[in-house]
Amino acid sequence: MYSSNLLGFILAMVSSAFIGSSFIIKKKGLRKAGVSGPRASSGGYGYLLEPLWWIGMITMIVGEISNFVAYIYAPAVLVTPLGALSIIVSAVLAHFLLKEKLQKMGVLGCLLCIVGSTVIVLHAPEERSINSVEEIWELAIQPAFLLYTASVVAIALVLILYFSPRYGQTNILVYIGICSVIGSLTVMSIKAIGIAIKLTIEGINQAKYFQTWIFAMVVITCIITQLNYLNMVSILICSSSTM
Template identity: 80%
Template sequence: MTSTNFTGFLLAVVSSAFIGSSFIIKKKGLQLASADGPRASVGGYGYLLQPLWWVGMITMIVGEIANFVAYIYAPAVLVTPLGALSIIVSAVLAHFLLKEKLQKMDVLGCLLCIVGSTVVVLHAPDEKSLTSVQEIWELATQPAFLSYTASAIAVTLFLVLYCAPRYGQTNIFVYIGICSIIGSLTVMSVKAIGIAIKLTIEGSNQAFYFQTWIFVMVLLTCVMVQLNYLNMALDNFNTAVVSPIYYALFTAFTILASAIMFKDYSGQSISSIVSELCGLITILSGTTILHSTKEPDHPILTDLYTPLSPKMSWYIQGNGEPWKQKEEDASPPFNLITVIRQDHFK
């Protein structure tokens, strides 16, 4: 492993540690805030006054910055899969701090993620040295990557304009597909901007090149689209299902985009490529196992009454058994308790 790859690897690990910890710290802050007021899930904002929640937010920001810098020093095929380590950190900390039991399958999932990450790190391609943002622009405008970008935009538009209105709330792959495809372009823009910042710090100012600002605009646009549809996915589907599918698709599309744009695998042997793919599959398997063992949060009841049909009257007998009154029935027995619809008094 080269020194730049090792630097990127360390930053990716640090990023995962901070991001994984931030989830637990913020959840702890949310729990403390909910003890004094309404929960965030029902519109409460008391967590904004909770210092622990802000500690978690700052921790997440530090982790995201470390992840951003990691893309400067290492290829996306190395940095992106290591994001699974944050899940391990969250699972372990949740066991000790939130009293969420770490099951045997969770341990297996953690081990698979660690083994897969090790394989990916050992067989990751070296980061190519770039001396200006113009070189990155040439890579971004090569026919192969332009074809990928055009295909990605076309598929995204199809999903947004046709599939989302019809199947978005029933098919989990619609929203997640949009996030994953656009996410791959986000990472490419992040890497380009990161390299531009690095070169600028080293003395070669890249702010004078218009290509730098194009990458910035692409990044901002992609991030807004990505966050919008990720929120839609989380709002409509269980997080335990969304997370592994999103991680799998996002990682796959990012590696594909990076391989096309930066030619990460050029010069690598077939055995190294196959080994890295096996490592990636191992990480995906571990991630899926970790999320499959999570129990969904119990829904919060906002209404103690259940709507009843206006065409029938239900009664509860003294022994607890229900009895429905029919039109031809006489008055109910004396020992029956009437269940009145909630809109009776409206």
């Protein structure tokens, strides 16, 4: 258990480093693309032809894969808080590579991220032993969790269909809210798939259960949605810093 948690911890740290770096790389790509054509915030898609932007996107995908594997080996309560460290990575790299000065409140926010993540990780409970995806499914269809899932889906749809078209281009919190709300379902589904993969490797085939494929579809849907709106966040941040 200790060695598995340690491996999950290392993978989560690597994931934060890659994801944090990806924002800076993509931002440099967006800036470079904006020099030679319309900015992304103005409807331009020149950044899709910029290699630096694609390097940033690949870096983010590698980070997400590392994060996915971390859930296989460690409890979600240990892996998830470490994702906040990507903020620290982005802040430090932005200071040195983009010459963006971190204000006092920004430094305080970074310190709070470190303290919060450390406290949660140090007090992370031991993971419950699960022998099949069916056990996770039984937990997922409990009335309380179904109510929570319905609430998350409803809030996400309102943000995507109503607030995003009207306020997304002027208020970054809309896109961040979409990613954060959907992220809660992403974490639970990824953990389910991670356990399914681990059990299958150990010789207990989980692909025969339809629940595994439902969790897989939820993961794919959530990740694609989050990547889309995280990209919009990057575009808005870049645009606001070059105005």
